[in-house]
Amino acid sequence: MRNYMKTHTGLTVIIAAAILLQGISAMQYYYTRSLLADELEKRAESELSVKAVIVKNSLNMSENSLIDHIWNLKRNIIHPDSSYQVMEWVLRSHPNLTGCWVAFVPDYFPERGRLFEPFAWWENGTIKKAEIAAEGRDYTQNRYYKTVYANDAPMWTEAYREVLTDMNLVTYIVPIHDSKDNIIAMFGLDMSVDQMGDTLNYRHIYPSSYNFLLTETGQLLAGPKHKSDKEKAKMEHVINMINDSTVEKSLSNSGRSSVFPMKDADGDEGMVFYADLKGEPKWKIAVVCYDKEVYAKLTKMRRTMGLMTLLALLVLGLIIARFAKNDRKLQKAKVEQERIGSELRIATNIQKEMLPKTFPPYPERNDIDIYGMLIPAREVGGDIYDFFLRDEKLFFCIGDVSGKGVPSAMVMAMIHSLFRMASAHESNPARIMQTINETSCEGNESNMFVTLFIGVLDLPTGHLRYCDAGHDAPFILSEKGKVNSEKYATAIDVQPNLPVGVFDDFTYSMQETQIAPESTIILYTDGLTEAKRAPKQMFGLQRTEEVLSKCALQHLMPRQVLEAISEEVRTFVGDAEQSDDLTMLAIRYTPQRFETTLAETLVLKNDVHEVTRFSNFMKSVTEKLGIEKSLAHQLRLAVEEAVVNVIDYAYPIGTEGDITVKMMSNSHTLRFQIIDSGVAFDPTMKEKADTTLSAEDRQIGGLGILLVRELMDSINYERMDGKNVLTLIKHIKQTGYEHNN
Amino acid sequence: MNTTIEEIDGKYYATLNGEMDTAAALEAEEVLKPLYQSNGKDVIIDCTDLEYIASSGLRILLSILKGAKASGSKVVMKGVNDDIKNVFKLTGFISIFEFE
Numbered sequence: 001m002r003n004y005m006k007t008h009t010g011l012t013v014i015i016a017a018a019i020l021l022q023g024i025s026a027m028q029y030y031y032t033r034s035l036l037a038d039e040l041e042k043r044a045e046s047e048l049s050v051k052a053v054i055v056k057n058s059l060n061m062s063e064n065s066l067i068d069h070i071w072n073l074k075r076n077i078i079h080p081d082s083s084y085q086v087m088e089w090v091l092r093s094h095p096n097l098t099g100c101w102v103a104f105v106p107d108y109f110p111e112r113g114r115l116f117e118p119f120a121w122w123e124n125g126t127i128k129k130a131e132i133a134a135e136g137r138d139y140t141q142n143r144y145y146k147t148v149y150a151n152d153a154p155m156w157t158e159a160y161r162e163v164l165t166d167m168n169l170v171t172y173i174v175p176i177h178d179s180k181d182n183i184i185a186m187f188g189l190d191m192s193v194d195q196m197g198d199t200l201n202y203r204h205i206y207p208s209s210y211n212f213l214l215t216e217t218g219q220l221l222a223g224p225k226h227k228s229d230k231e232k233a234k235m236e237h238v239i240n241m242i243n244d245s246t247v248e249k250s251l252s253n254s255g256r257s258s259v260f261p262m263k264d265a266d267g268d269e270g271m272v273f274y275a276d277l278k279g280e281p282k283w284k285i286a287v288v289c290y291d292k293e294v295y296a297k298l299t300k301m302r303r304t305m306g307l308m309t310l311l312a313l314l315v316l317g318l319i320i321a322r323f324a325k326n327d328r329k330l331q332k333a334k335v336e337q338e339r340i341g342s343e344l345r346i347a348t349n350i351q352k353e354m355l356p357k358t359f360p361p362y363p364e365r366n367d368i369d370i371y372g373m374l375i376p377a378r379e380v381g382g383d384i385y386d387f388f389l390r391d392e393k394l395f396f397c398i399g400d401v402s403g404k405g406v407p408s409a410m411v412m413a414m415i416h417s418l419f420r421m422a423s424a425h426e427s428n429p430a431r432i433m434q435t436i437n438e439t440s441c442e443g444n445e446s447n448m449f450v451t452l453f454i455g456v457l458d459l460p461t462g463h464l465r466y467c468d469a470g471h472d473a474p475f476i477l478s479e480k481g482k483v484n485s486e487k488y489a490t491a492i493d494v495q496p497n498l499p500v501g502v503f504d505d506f507t508y509s510m511q512e513t514q515i516a517p518e519s520t521i522i523l524y525t526d527g528l529t530e531a532k533r534a535p536k537q538m539f540g541l542q543r544t545e546e547v548l549s550k551c552a553l554q555h556l557m558p559r560q561v562l563e564a565i566s567e568e569v570r571t572f573v574g575d576a577e578q579s580d581d582l583t584m585l586a587i588r589y590t591p592q593r594f595e596t597t598l599a600e601t602l603v604l605k606n607d608v609h610e611v612t613r614f615s616n617f618m619k620s621v622t623e624k625l626g627i628e629k630s631l632a633h634q635l636r637l638a639v640e641e642a643v644v645n646v647i648d649y650a651y652p653i654g655t656e657g658d659i660t661v662k663m664m665s666n667s668h669t670l671r672f673q674i675i676d677s678g679v680a681f682d683p684t685m686k687e688k689a690d691t692t693l694s695a696e697d698r699q700i701g702g703l704g705i706l707l708v709r710e711l712m713d714s715i716n717y718e719r720m721d722g723k724n725v726l727t728l729i730k731h732i733k734q735t736g737y738e739h740n741n
Numbered sequence: 742m743n744t745t746i747e748e749i750d751g752k753y754y755a756t757l758n759g760e761m762d763t764a765a766a767l768e769a770e771e772v773l774k775p776l777y778q779s780n781g782k783d784v785i786i787d788c789t790d791l792e793y794i795a796s797s798g799l800r801i802l803l804s805i806l807k808g809a810k811a812s813g814s815k816v817v818m819k820g821v822n823d824d825i826k827n828v829f830k831l832t833g834f835i836s837i838f839e840f841e
Contacts, residue, residue: 611763
């Protein structure tokens, strides 16, 4: 829909631009056309006047040829034939003249009859002479003769076609007077107007335009030499239109010229301009111009403009398309960004899910209280903390992956999995670290490393084993000041092992310490000590120690301690941007005293046959405690399996050793301890048998530890003072009998 | 602990009496060992009077079962009490043995 709208808008813009450009083009066209029309009128009018002058000059020259010879004629008039010589002179004075004559009034030369008309004319390059009245032509009846005679003034005749020579001729007639001013003859000359047509069309204002001359009555006098009848017909059509006075229209700038539009047989449009010649004869001169030539440049311009408009629209279209494409790209990038953003949010959640997030994590226990906090500097962080309980041991770690963002987060996730996997069957933090290091060094192309602290706190004893791989040493808070007589917060001693991920063959060393009751272990990443409010102004170790001491003195619980620290950091940093993940883990250890109500001890030799003694011991103990048969059965089985395990493995074959079984009970707990001084052996690291396999696949081993784990509530192994101590605990409901009484 | 085996009509019948703890299992194994190769004969193990069994006892039963399965015969447990059945459950043996 969005794209459709975009395309739609693009189309609208193109259409609008097309209309605008067309409008501009049309305006320009009509403006230019009217300019060209004005120009045409001016040119046509000037053409008409120039050509009129040419015609007039030609006529005047002919008139003057005749007038110039009037005195010669009069001087020689005494002899009838003397006029031939004058006529010859006249004919030779101008090339347009075809003939010359004198028509004497009747009976002027009686000896030559009533009428006498000598005539000289050009024929095949020579001048011929003859008296033509003798042929019976009565020139006195000619209307021109009569007119000139009556008006006693020279005149031009209308054009006529001379059949003999096939020429269009006009004749100029001048009356000749004697000394008494009586008319004695008419002196006339014939002029060809055919040449005049050539003269008029010698040059045109436009190549295909043409000029022509019309007589008073609208007869064609002289025009272009048309090659075809069709062209002649076209001209005839124009002449008819001129003669039809209704079409004419006067030109504005002069009263003499007229103009009208025309369309010829071929459909070619044009304009006809015509004007009257000044004075006599009353001829009309016309010029015809064709639009296609007048507006040829305009048409060309219009075509060019059209092409340019198309080109402009095309370019505009391309620009719009490009914009739309860019817009789509932008839209796509935005979607992509949103996708990455949402994936990052999911990654943040996954990372959060990975870490323990329920606090307090073990509400049923009163010996530990834990609180953890991870404030990432970005959506995903490279810090990690984790903890879990296994066999009455608290496994915990804190780490800081080099770098920040997604790559660090991925390494962090890997370290998290490795920590869980490596510590599933291993309670030695150095060996757990070793496993994590070896695995994470494999294919560590990006050379990322992790500072990591792993601790294993034995909850029954408070014995802490730990391994530090280049991480900041945790603090121990002791409100009683027992850790150090002067300090309430002390960093524990750590050996500088290499961070994880550097060398796969590095050997990590384990350290041990005893955690006093009511102490709190504080683990943190350098996001705490290196929290900056300005470059080189860091929260620092000293400030950390001070804050922690204060917390210890105030008997703060883990959650309160971490909130107090983060508040201090927030105050210290102020508005500065958080530069690194801030991660902290606080573990408070509060072991409970075991109020024993019954304690029994049995010492066995490492011999399977001793099991019979053990069986009797168990029967006696459960009987004393009033434990019902099924539970007694379960307790006996679990403890027997543990004891047999020790008998089988604690001492080398052939050597004798003691195995002590201690039973302690209070109102709700049964605690069995199996103690031997044999080789260090942790049965909790033994894998349980897989109970889902078929008979063929089932292995003989692993059943003992499986039964111990299934039947008891907890199992704990500790090597103490050169002895293996295995503690099994079963929580019992107070029996109905005891409870009710 | 008293353990007996006998063969009737091409079937082995074993009877387990008393408490089979790890020490007792050592002796019981001596008696039950022939059943590790049952040679296609079904094995019926009567547990009616069995009061206790440890994992060493279970291992003997598993060895008998493996031998029987290999020769195409079956092992049937009879009269197993609830406490012992619970042990079978915890170890997953409940799904590989037949009970009657």
